[in-house]
Structure formats: C-alpha cells, structure tokens
Amino acid sequence: MMNELQSGDPQDNRNDPHSTGSAAETASDTIANNTPDTTSTNTATGISTDATATTSEYTNDTATTATTNSDANDTTTTAATNATNATATHIHFPLRQTATAIVCIAAFASLWYARAVYNTHTGTSFWLFWVALALALGVWAAAIWFHWWRVLPSAARIPIxxxxxxxxxxxxxxxxxxxxxxxxxxxxxxxxxxxxxxQVYQGSPSLVLRYRLDKAAEYLRANPGTTCIVSGGQGPNEPYAEARGMADYLEHDAGIDASRIIEEPNSSTTVENLRNSRAIIDSANNTGSSTSSTVSEPSIGIVTNDFHVFRSLQIAHDQGYTDVRGIAAGSPRDMLLNNMVRESFAEAKYLIKR
Structure with missing residues (x-):
C-alpha cells in the first residue's frame, strides 16, 4: 500500500511532465533563481544610502566644524582687535590727559608771572605778554583735549x-x-x-639800573683814566631825567668824582642813547667828521644788563662805533626770563625798523 502510494498515487504528480503544478513551480523556481534578490539589493542600497548619508553627515559636520572654527577665529581676532584698541585707548588717553594738565599748569604759571612782573613797576607794559601767553596756552590745552588740530584741513595745518x-x-x-x-x-x-x-624813582634808581651803575662804578674805580657818560631822558612816569638820577647815584652813593661823569639827558631809547652819547664823544675828541680822519677812534665800553649787551653792541656797530666792547652788569634773577623774552621781541622790532 505504501509502495502504491509512492509509485502511483495520482496525487503525486511531481514527476509528471504534464503536470501544471509542476510547471508552475518550475517556472516559479526559475523566476526565483533568475530574479535578483530584492532584499540583498535593498540591503545594498540601504548600505549605499547609509554610506552616502554618513558621507553627507561627515561633510556637513566638517563644514559645521570649519564654520565653527572660522567663527571662533573671527571671535578671537575680534577680541584681539578690541583688546588692541582698548590698549591703544588706554595708552592714548593718559597721554592726552597729561599733556593737557601740563599746558594748563603752564597757563596758570604764566598768569602768576604776569602778576609778578606787573608788581615790579618797571614802567613797561610787557607783563601783558604773559597774560596773552596764558590765554594762548589755555586754547592749546583745549585743542589737545578736544583734538581740534585733527579737525583742521591740511591746507591750514601746514602753514600754521x-x-x-x-x-x-x-x-x-x-x-x-x-x-x-x-x-x-x-x-x-x-x-x-x-x-x-x-627806570628811576624819586631819590633812587630802579633795581635794574642799580645793577648797571654798580658795575660802572666798579669799572671806574679799577680804571681811573676812563670817563663815564650816563645816558637817559625823563619818561612820563619818572620824576626827573634818568641821567640826573644816575649821576647822583655814582657821585653820592658810589663815590665817583663828578668830573668823570657826563650827563646825556635827552634820549628815550637805546638807539638814542648811543647816538647822543656818540655825539658827545665826537665833540670832545674832534672825531666823527671828514676833517678829523687822522684822529684815532676812542675806545668805548657799553655798560648795561647782561640780557641787553648783544643788542646794544649791534646798535653801536650800526651807528659807526668801531672800537666798542660790552660790559655786562647783572640783573634780577627772578625777572631774567621776562627780560630775555622781552629782549627777543625788541631785537625783532629793531631788525624790522632799521
């Protein structure tokens, strides 16, 4: 019975070539064998997709990292720049502040000095120069503080x-x-x-003039053969001619014999001092004219304060003095700055007018 079932069972059509089921199965197997494995393909595709995705993600991560690094570098650069600017500002501001303070101190010192010069009552108005200088320094301090110099165009800065x-x-x-x-x-x-x-006052010369007279008396005592000419007229704020006060001081206070002193009371400037004194010398020695060319030129010394010697000699040479020397007397030390600055202006004025 078993053998029948194995060999002739109608239900067993596996070996029957005409069996439809067998053909279908055969076709199915053939198709199955010849058709690519979808799962494998899909798996491969999935791997490829995953790889692509991974590559894309890596690329994106790399780009993100690069962007992050770039941002970090920009941030670092910006921070460094800000630090540099902060440092520059930190350095520049104290320098500007210090310079402004120094100029302001100079302005106040100039005002104080103007008051000191005014209180000497020298008879001149040069103390106003120090007031003007104080104002100019004040403007300079403001220019430093507010950067006014940078505001000016180059066309103005260069000439200034x-x-x-x-x-x-x-x-x-x-x-x-x-x-x-x-x-x-x-x-x-x-x-x-x-x-x-x-300048002379009632009964006494000014301090500046006293320096000159004391130097002249010292020279006259050391050189008894020298004659002295005192030169100076009367100013609007003086009680008498300067020559009169000078002669009195030399004779009564310094002990110089009156016969050695000649007064020239008509001059009001250094130019006039030397011109009028030269006329007295020429008259006494018969010099200065064409008929007396054989007479030797007298030797002359000009006695004045130390800051005034240079200009006095310059004027003397311009007026024809040939054998002339300077004799420098002292001057008040606290007024030396005022006198030297004033002398520079007097020198400029003389050069312009001569």
Whole structure:
C-alpha cells in the first residue's frame, strides 16, 4: 500500500511532465533563481544610502566644524582687535590727559608771572605778554583735549606749522645771541664807558639800573683814566631825567668824582642813547667828521644788563662805533626770563625798523 502510494498515487504528480503544478513551480523556481534578490539589493542600497548619508553627515559636520572654527577665529581676532584698541585707548588717553594738565599748569604759571612782573613797576607794559601767553596756552590745552588740530584741513595745518617752526627757530637764535654776550667784561683802560639808562624813582634808581651803575662804578674805580657818560631822558612816569638820577647815584652813593661823569639827558631809547652819547664823544675828541680822519677812534665800553649787551653792541656797530666792547652788569634773577623774552621781541622790532 505504501509502495502504491509512492509509485502511483495520482496525487503525486511531481514527476509528471504534464503536470501544471509542476510547471508552475518550475517556472516559479526559475523566476526565483533568475530574479535578483530584492532584499540583498535593498540591503545594498540601504548600505549605499547609509554610506552616502554618513558621507553627507561627515561633510556637513566638517563644514559645521570649519564654520565653527572660522567663527571662533573671527571671535578671537575680534577680541584681539578690541583688546588692541582698548590698549591703544588706554595708552592714548593718559597721554592726552597729561599733556593737557601740563599746558594748563603752564597757563596758570604764566598768569602768576604776569602778576609778578606787573608788581615790579618797571614802567613797561610787557607783563601783558604773559597774560596773552596764558590765554594762548589755555586754547592749546583745549585743542589737545578736544583734538581740534585733527579737525583742521591740511591746507591750514601746514602753514600754521611752518609759521610756528619759523617763530620758534627765530626765538631760539635770538636767545642764543643774547646768551653769547651775557658775560662780556670789556677791555681795561677804555677811553669812555656809556651807561645806558633805565627806570628811576624819586631819590633812587630802579633795581635794574642799580645793577648797571654798580658795575660802572666798579669799572671806574679799577680804571681811573676812563670817563663815564650816563645816558637817559625823563619818561612820563619818572620824576626827573634818568641821567640826573644816575649821576647822583655814582657821585653820592658810589663815590665817583663828578668830573668823570657826563650827563646825556635827552634820549628815550637805546638807539638814542648811543647816538647822543656818540655825539658827545665826537665833540670832545674832534672825531666823527671828514676833517678829523687822522684822529684815532676812542675806545668805548657799553655798560648795561647782561640780557641787553648783544643788542646794544649791534646798535653801536650800526651807528659807526668801531672800537666798542660790552660790559655786562647783572640783573634780577627772578625777572631774567621776562627780560630775555622781552629782549627777543625788541631785537625783532629793531631788525624790522632799521
């Protein structure tokens, strides 16, 4: 029975070539064998997709990292720049503040000095220069603080800079010339000395003039053959002519014989001092004319304060003095700055007018 079932069972059609089921199964198997494995394909596709996705994600991560690094670098650069600017501001601000403070202090010092010069009652109004200087320094301090110089166009800054440089150089040169004659002692046994006048008060000369007279008396005592000419007229704020007060001081206070003193009471400037004194010398020695060309030129010394010697000698040479020397007297130390600055302006005025 089992054998029948195995060999002839109609239900067993596996070996029957005409069986429809067998053909279908065969076809199905054939199709199954020849059709690509969808699962494998899908798996491969999934792997490829995953790889692509991974690559894309890596690329995106790399780009993100690069962007992050770039942002970090930009942040670091910005921070460094801000730190540099902060440092520059931190350095620049104290310098500006310090410079402004220094100029302000100079302005207040100039005002104080103006008051000191005014209180000496020298008879001049040069103390106003120090007031003007204080105002100029105040403007300069404001210009430093508010950066006014940067606001000016180049067309204005260049001429201003040139003018300031020329003015400073000229002032420096005049000061050097003044200093070069501040210790002149003159020669011994001069024929004449001329004492230039200055402010006199009732009964006494001013401090500046006293320096000149004391130096003249010292020279006259050391050189008994020298004649002294005191030169100076009467100013609007003086009780009498400067020459009169100078002669009285030399005779009564310094002990110089009156016969050695000649008064010249008509001059009001250094130019007039030397011109009028020269006329007296020429008259006494028959010099200064064409008929007396064989007469020797007298030797002359000019007695004045140390800051005034250079300009006095310059004026003397311009007026024809040939054998002339400077004799420098002292001057009040607290007023030396005022006198030297004033002398530079007087020198500039003389050069312009001569």
């Amino acid at each position: 800079g040139i003018v300031l440089c020329v003015a400073l150089c000229s002032f420096g040169m005049s000061q050097a010339a003044i200093v070069s004659h501040m210790r002149d002692e003159g020669n011994r046994n001069l024929d004449y000395i001329i004492v230039l006048g200055a």
